[in-house]
Amino acid sequence: MADPDLELLRGTLDLLILKALSGAPCHGLEVMRWIERAARDRFQIEEGALYPALHRLEGRDLLEAAWGHTDQGRRAKYYRLTPAGRRRLTAETVRWSRYSQTINLVLAAEPS
Amino acid sequence: MTFGRWPRRPIFRLPFFRFREHDIGDELYFHLQGRIDELMAAGLSREEAEREAARRFGDLHRIANEVARIDRKAERRRSLKHRIDSLGWDLKLAARALTRRPAFGAVAASTLALTIGANTAVFSALRSVVLRPLAVAEPGRLMVIRQDAPALPLFGAQLSVPEVLDLNQERSLFQAVAGWTGRSFNLTGQGDPDRILGVATIGPFFEVFRVNPLLGRFYRPEASEGGDTRVAVVSHAFWRSTLGGDPAILGRHLELNGETYEIIGVLPAEMSYPSTGQVFVPYQIQERDRQPVGRGIWGITAIGRLQDGVPVESFGPRLGAISRQWHERYGGYDPATGHTLVGQPFVRWLAGELRGMLLALQAAVVVLLLIACANVGNLQLVRVTERERELAVRSALGAGGRSLVRQLLLESGLVALAGGVAGLALARAATGLLRRMDVPELRALSTVRVDGPVALYSAGVVIAAMLLFGLLPAWRARRPDLQSLIREGGRGPAGARFRLLRAGAVAQIALSLILVLGAASLVRSLGRLLAIEPGFHPEQVTTFRLSLPFTTYPEQPGRIATFDAVAQRLRALPGVLEVGFISDIPFGPGRNSSPFRIIGRAPDPGGAVMHADQRFVHHRYFQAMGIPLRRGRLFQPGDTRGTPFVAVIDQRLADQFFPGEDPVGQRLNQGPDAEIVGVVGSIKHGSLEEEDKATVYYHYRQMGWATALTAVVRTSGPPLTRNQLQAAVAAAEPRLPVFDVRSMQDRIDDVLGPRRLGTAVLSGFGLSALLLALLGVYGVLSYSVSRRAQELGIRLALGARPAALVRSVTASAMILGALGVGLGLMGFGAANRMLDSLVYGVRVFDPVTLLAGIGLLGAGVVLASLIPARRVVRTDPAQVLRQE
Numbered sequence: 001m002a003d004p005d006l007e008l009l010r011g012t013l014d015l016l017i018l019k020a021l022s023g024a025p026c027h028g029l030e031v032m033r034w035i036e037r038a039a040r041d042r043f044q045i046e047e048g049a050l051y052p053a054l055h056r057l058e059g060r061d062l063l064e065a066a067w068g069h070t071d072q073g074r075r076a077k078y079y080r081l082t083p084a085g086r087r088r089l090t091a092e093t094v095r096w097s098r099y100s101q102t103i104n105l106v107l108a109a110e111p112s
Numbered sequence: 113m114t115f116g117r118w119p120r121r122p123i124f125r126l127p128f129f130r131f132r133e134h135d136i137g138d139e140l141y142f143h144l145q146g147r148i149d150e151l152m153a154a155g156l157s158r159e160e161a162e163r164e165a166a167r168r169f170g171d172l173h174r175i176a177n178e179v180a181r182i183d184r185k186a187e188r189r190r191s192l193k194h195r196i197d198s199l200g201w202d203l204k205l206a207a208r209a210l211t212r213r214p215a216f217g218a219v220a221a222s223t224l225a226l227t228i229g230a231n232t233a234v235f236s237a238l239r240s241v242v243l244r245p246l247a248v249a250e251p252g253r254l255m256v257i258r259q260d261a262p263a264l265p266l267f268g269a270q271l272s273v274p275e276v277l278d279l280n281q282e283r284s285l286f287q288a289v290a291g292w293t294g295r296s297f298n299l300t301g302q303g304d305p306d307r308i309l310g311v312a313t314i315g316p317f318f319e320v321f322r323v324n325p326l327l328g329r330f331y332r333p334e335a336s337e338g339g340d341t342r343v344a345v346v347s348h349a350f351w352r353s354t355l356g357g358d359p360a361i362l363g364r365h366l367e368l369n370g371e372t373y374e375i376i377g378v379l380p381a382e383m384s385y386p387s388t389g390q391v392f393v394p395y396q397i398q399e400r401d402r403q404p405v406g407r408g409i410w411g412i413t414a415i416g417r418l419q420d421g422v423p424v425e426s427f428g429p430r431l432g433a434i435s436r437q438w439h440e441r442y443g444g445y446d447p448a449t450g451h452t453l454v455g456q457p458f459v460r461w462l463a464g465e466l467r468g469m470l471l472a473l474q475a476a477v478v479v480l481l482l483i484a485c486a487n488v489g490n491l492q493l494v495r496v497t498e499r500e501r502e503l504a505v506r507s508a509l510g511a512g513g514r515s516l517v518r519q520l521l522l523e524s525g526l527v528a529l530a531g532g533v534a535g536l537a538l539a540r541a542a543t544g545l546l547r548r549m550d551v552p553e554l555r556a557l558s559t560v561r562v563d564g565p566v567a568l569y570s571a572g573v574v575i576a577a578m579l580l581f582g583l584l585p586a587w588r589a590r591r592p593d594l595q596s597l598i599r600e601g602g603r604g605p606a607g608a609r610f611r612l613l614r615a616g617a618v619a620q621i622a623l624s625l626i627l628v629l630g631a632a633s634l635v636r637s638l639g640r641l642l643a644i645e646p647g648f649h650p651e652q653v654t655t656f657r658l659s660l661p662f663t664t665y666p667e668q669p670g671r672i673a674t675f676d677a678v679a680q681r682l683r684a685l686p687g688v689l690e691v692g693f694i695s696d697i698p699f700g701p702g703r704n705s706s707p708f709r710i711i712g713r714a715p716d717p718g719g720a721v722m723h724a725d726q727r728f729v730h731h732r733y734f735q736a737m738g739i740p741l742r743r744g745r746l747f748q749p750g751d752t753r754g755t756p757f758v759a760v761i762d763q764r765l766a767d768q769f770f771p772g773e774d775p776v777g778q779r780l781n782q783g784p785d786a787e788i789v790g791v792v793g794s795i796k797h798g799s800l801e802e803e804d805k806a807t808v809y810y811h812y813r814q815m816g817w818a819t820a821l822t823a824v825v826r827t828s829g830p831p832l833t834r835n836q837l838q839a840a841v842a843a844a845e846p847r848l849p850v851f852d853v854r855s856m857q858d859r860i861d862d863v864l865g866p867r868r869l870g871t872a873v874l875s876g877f878g879l880s881a882l883l884l885a886l887l888g889v890y891g892v893l894s895y896s897v898s899r900r901a902q903e904l905g906i907r908l909a910l911g912a913r914p915a916a917l918v919r920s921v922t923a924s925a926m927i928l929g930a931l932g933v934g935l936g937l938m939g940f941g942a943a944n945r946m947l948d949s950l951v952y953g954v955r956v957f958d959p960v961t962l963l964a965g966i967g968l969l970g971a972g973v974v975l976a977s978l979i980p981a982r983r984v985v986r987t988d989p990a991q992v993l994r995q996e
Contacts, residue, residue: 028139029146047147048170051140052178059186067135077139 013045013053015096018081018089021063025080027070028054054079062088136179144169206522216495217527220488223884224531224577227477227484229538230877232562232570234477236543238470239566240559241463247382249322250417254458255427257289257414261449266705266723268454271414273314273401278438279416280315285430289416290315290333293395294388294701296659296820298849301367302354307659307851309388310368312395318345320417321383328362328377335394343394344373348381350390366391369661384559385462386413407444415458424457431455446707449723466557468949469870475946476627476877481577483623483881487888489581490616492524494895496585497609517586524582532574536567549869584612613892614928620888621932621969624881626939629965630947631878634871636961637951641864646698647795647804649738650856652689654831655697657852658841659820669753671818677844679730682825685840690826692733693812697822698797699859700852708782708808710769724765724806725797726782728816733809734760734792736824737856742766744776744790752813757786764794765806782808783815799863801952824856831855870950882972885932890976893925897980904984918981925977933966 020031020038028050035045057063062085068078081089144165151161166172210217248254257279259269271279276291295310318330331343344366346355355361355375366373373393400406418427431453439445460467543560562570658678665671675693682691696702705725731747733739742763751758759780766775775788794804812818825832838850854862861868897904904917944957 027142029143032143046170047143047168048175051143051175052182055179055182055186059182059189074142074145075138076142077135 012096013049014057015089015092016045017050017053017057018062018085018092021079021081022086022089025066025068025078027068027076027078029076031079057085061085136176136183140169140172140176140179144172202519202522203526206519206526209519210523210526213495216491217530220491220527221530221534223484223488224528224574225534225538226880227481228532228535228570228573228577229542230535231477231481231573232535232539232566233542233546234470234473234873235569236539236562236566237546237557237560238474240561241557242459242467242470246321246385246459246462251459252424252457253418254320255416255418255455256458256461257416257431257453257455259410259451260454261451261723263448263450266449269705270410271412272407272409273395273397273412274407275438276314276412276414279414279434282434283419285419285422285427285434286416287419288316288320289414290317290320291395291412291414292317292386292389293411293413294386295393296657296851297368297391298370298659298661298664298847299366299368300370301365305847305849306354307849308350308354308368308390310391310393311386311389312393314395314397314412317392320415321385322417323380323383325377326380327359328375330377331394333394336397338397341394341396342371342373343376344368345377345379345392346375347379347390347392348383351378354390368393370664404442404444407442416455427455465866469866472630472946472950473870473873473877475943476630476874479623479627480877480881480884481573482580483620483627483884483888485577485580486616486620486623487884487891488527488577489584490613490888490891492520492581492585493609493613493616494891496520520586521578521582524578524586528574528578528582531577532570535574536562536570539566539570610896613895617885617888617892617928618932618935620885621929621973622935622939624878624885625933625936625965625969626943627874627878627881628968629936629940629961630943631871631875632961632965633947633951633958634867634874636958638864638867638871641800641867641952644796644800646800646860647739647793648698650860652827652829652831653737653856654825654827654837655700655822655852655854655856655859656825656834656837656850657697657820657822658848658850660848661819664847665819668818672813674845674848675730675812675818675821678823678841678848679732681840681844682823682837685832685836687827687829688825688832689828690732690736690824691730692736692824693730693821694733694824695728695812695816695821696797697824697859698737698795699799699856699863700822703797705805706782708780711779711781711785722769724761724782724808727807727809728812728818728821729809730812730821733824736826737795738826739795740793742791742793743774744788746790746792747809747811749813751811755814757784757814758789758811759786760790760792760809761788762792762794762804762807762809764804765808766791768806780808786810800860822852867950882969885969886972886976889925889928889973890979892928893921893977893980894983896924897921897983914985917984921981921984922974922977925973929970929973933969936969937962 016035017031020026020034026034031054032045032047032050054063058065058079061082063079064082065077065079068076070076147165147168148158148161151164152158156164169175257271258267259271260267261269270293271291273291276289279286279289282289290313292311292313295312297308297310299306299308314333314336316333318325325345326348328345330345331340335341335343346361351357351361355364358364361375361378364375366375368391373391379392400409418424422430435445435452439447439451445451463470540562543562546557546560549557658675660671660674665674679691679693682688696704703725704727705723707723709722729747731749731751734741734746743766744760746760747758759782761775761780769775770778775791777788779785779787792809794807796802797805797807810816812821823837825837834850834853837853841848841850907917908914941957
């Protein structure tokens, strides 16, 4: 379902996922946990939105995936950034920073 | 839903991705299981944990489906990218293979360029002349209506004004019928006085063609009856060129023949009929048109649009019925003449003689393309064979049969594309040339151009060509026979492939024979036509037209005086031997004919109906044209108004109606009574191949209106220039423009215009076909010799005489030739019917033509075999054996 708020969130979610995978490869659950931790549990991401986002990023060759095994021996799909993904992460981070700075600037200005 | 185990049943319907469903399921369930473990570790029971995890996750089915959809899209995109990449790679390989041996690519592409270009050019001519000559609504419903009177003989005569108006009332057959007749106008007030060709229309002319004005409006049919008749509609071309494309043209005035016309409309560019029409005015109905005699004045070209629902096949019979009604209702029609109204589709009539010629050319050019494809196909086959080693190795290394085929097809495709692009450029140049041919009979070609549909046709031709010459060799390359290759060291003749090469050569010979024979027939036919004597001496004769409109020269004596003055001035020019005038110049536009009777002879009800051409001439006309006098005398200046009417008849009339007796002294009546004073030789008027038609000449000082005449000037040396003629005319009468200046020979040649063009083009095709076929034969023989080099070397070493080997090479060439000739003759027989209508005076299966064609081809084949044969002789057996 197309929820306008969710649209915005999807773009932001992509950025968070890219950041989450900027280190070692993780599987979906690990990505989720990392984001929750990094955000100090301040917001809830709908769990169902994660996997479509992951697969979409993989389809765009920003991530690559491989099946592996967890420490417990369970079969899991691991993701990691491609070089293109890494470049996208940098670019999007810069954009986000500019965006939020601009918003803050406007909010801090005197109303007419 | 059970957790804790990975369910193996499919959880959603995705027929392709059955193997993938498990992966997605595994991934999602792994996540769920992880959450459940967390929650249980936080203290929830299993059921609570499962429920909470499921709640937090969301709709599992929906998410799984969405993920599957995303994966599918990505997969499609990737495979498409892969296909494009591999295609790009193959293209690069193909291009490289072609550039490594540029000879093949260059030869093949040029051959194709020429034949595809020819195809495109002919098709665009066909399209604009035959298929879609007029961009009006439903041109197939337009019919041109004429009159025949076979007993006279008279065919294809125009209609009169009352007849056209009558037909317009036949609403059950026609939606509308209108007509037009040509007008010459002296245009003044726009710079120098000029001559423009106009059209006077009668009836709903613009409605028949369903055109809408580009600017302004059209005049209504009622304008012919009276009232506001001084209005004009101009053609698009005239508006753009002479009137400068002035957007404020409406309301401007034109001075035509001294009268002022207001311009009320401009035609759109698509309305290019009549092609001579620069200005359209309403025809002014005169008193004589309303009287019974007016029904017999035939000068209107009538065109009608069929009523909706009327089938085209019923058109002829219904016209016949209308004719019969007219015979009953109106006097003046003599049913004994076999008079009837006839019609034919307007589009077909417009194309005229060009139609048959163009259809034949289209067929010929397709044959030429087939030859070219066979030629290139053979080249490709040879190339494939030479790369057999390479292809076999690649095949052994695992390149699938399909990718080899694909690469070869791509090579063929690139060659075809190059040929097509070059061909299109050639076609554009050719059509540009055709457009500029300023011959009246070829005027239909003025709209030939390479446009969208033609380019589409060209693309289709390219694809067809590529399939024709590319598919078979590529197919052959599918599974190179590795074993035999290794065994024979790559030098075996590869029987099947050789058969194909030979078959290709035979096909080329057969097809080219068809074209050569066709061209030969046309050439001979043209020769026959050109050999026909027109009945006069056209050399050294220049002609031009003069028009004295009624308004400026209201009285006949004044007009006669003017023409006499002009004749005097012309006669005074240096080098001029004779000067004459005539109302309708032979091989020119217009022809006047009328029934007559012989005084003192009882009408013969069962005999030939008496109808003759009528001409009004200056008394020196016969000398100027070189028409011989057979009996009696010619006109003299004394035969003028007030003296008894005299007439000069031609030999045909004498033979037809005065067999065995002397016509001189007898009287005939074709208007007023006139005494026959002389008999001259018959001449051709419309075309060289027509039958002579009885003609009566009158002295223009006595009879006729003398408004528009053609001057005939015979010179002893080179012809006079337009300026000289204009100066002479101006000295007699300054306001008179000289127009339609042509030599008499040109007029005759122009009538043959379509025929000459067609013959020339077809001969070009024939020669090209011959050349291609001979190249093909040469190629096959040369290849065969090179393949058999080892065998030949051994035979030479063993003492075989070179002459015998040469004979064997020549013999195989002759076999190919014989097979090809045999097939070609059969094919030519089939094409017979198409050629019949175009060939004059020569039977299509004429022994001379056949011998010439076969002889030419045979000689060519022998010649083509000489070079490979010579190579056989020069073979050094030692060297050949060493190479092994």
